[in-house]
Amino acid sequence: MKPIRLLNLGAIPAWQTQAIYHALAERMDAGSQDTILICRPSEPYLCLGYHQVFESIFDPRECQARGLPVIRRRLGGGATYLDQNQIFYQCVFHHSRMPVLLKDIYAFALAAPVLTLRRLGLAAQLRDTNEIEVNGKRIAGTGGGRIGEATVIVGNLLLDFDFAAMATVWHTPSPAFRALAEKALRDHIVRLNELLEPPPIGRLTDLLIDSFSNLIGRPLLPGVLSPEELAAARFEATELTSSECLALHGNGSESEAMRNLKISARAAIRYDVAKVSGYEVHGSFWVAEDRIREAMLDSVPGRDWRSSQERLIGTPMEKWISRLESLLEEPGSFEEGGNWQ
Secondary structure, three states: OOOEEEEEEEEEOHHHHHHHHHHHHHOOOOOOOOEEEEEEEOOOEEEEOOOOOHHHHEOHHHHHHOOOOEEEOOOOOOOEEEOOOEEEEEEEEEHHHOOOOHHHHHHHHHHHHHHHHHHOOOOEEEEOOOEEEEOOEEEEOEEEEEEOOEEEEEEEEEOOOOHHHHHHHEOOOOHHHHHHHHHHHHHHEOOHHHHOOOOOHHHHHHHHHHHHHHHOOOOEEEOOOOHHHHHHHHHHHHHHOOHHHHOOOOOOOOOOOOOEEEEEOOEEEEEEEEEEOOEEEEEEEEEEOOEEEEEEEEEEOOOOOHHHHHHOOOOEHHHHHHHHHHHHHOOOOOOOOOOOO
């Protein structure tokens, strides 16, 4: 089989980190050369999954206030904050030269970042098809899909992560949801800087490239972007950041805040509203393995919910309403009071 072109681009403008692989994928056919790109953004930005509604996920005013551009990719998965403390790997292969099954596609493309982490002495493993973990915590984001005739797998290695910036720009239904989301994010995401004294960016990049070279089964030949490819990437960037693209999947009216947020394969934040014993209860829940790990309740009229919050821990998420009703029916249930959070 033909060699794979390796584009080691280093630190590049944020728009290029998304637009280049889109440009290569959109123009790929069976005669095109497969490509692996390694890069990192020179400034922070936000990336939105293809199927997500922009204003349900991000607060546009907060994004603007923080100077964070938003780019929508033509791949699924969740929204994230990206910056220079993350190394990206992007595999753009013709679909005929990739495995057929999704799990095999991810196993093929993600073996190299897993090996890179193991060569650093970390017990990295692949979980739930496409999530890379170390010590039970996520250390890399990944995504993939078809763009034209190309199969594309993208991901990153986290040297560091700005949890506060990510939490601030979310469009959440309540302060409690945001607080739980940031807490869960900090609990379920691990960074290289936490685990060891990471090698310099250049050395880490070399390890990643060497891992791809050892595992991919085809030679990697260093290459460069052509002027035509860069021009195509500029066009893609215009499309991916356009108001029309960002508004994709919206209904033209003000969007509701998100009610579900996946943090990792092990954790999610959920929001629900229910009428319970004369109260309109607004609940934000940290859910792990479909059971409540932490709950924060608010209501109209107001009430002290602290005891109920604690006793909801361990309840299956789908049974939180019936469990809360049973708690309120117990003798000696607490009196109405302030609105506690």
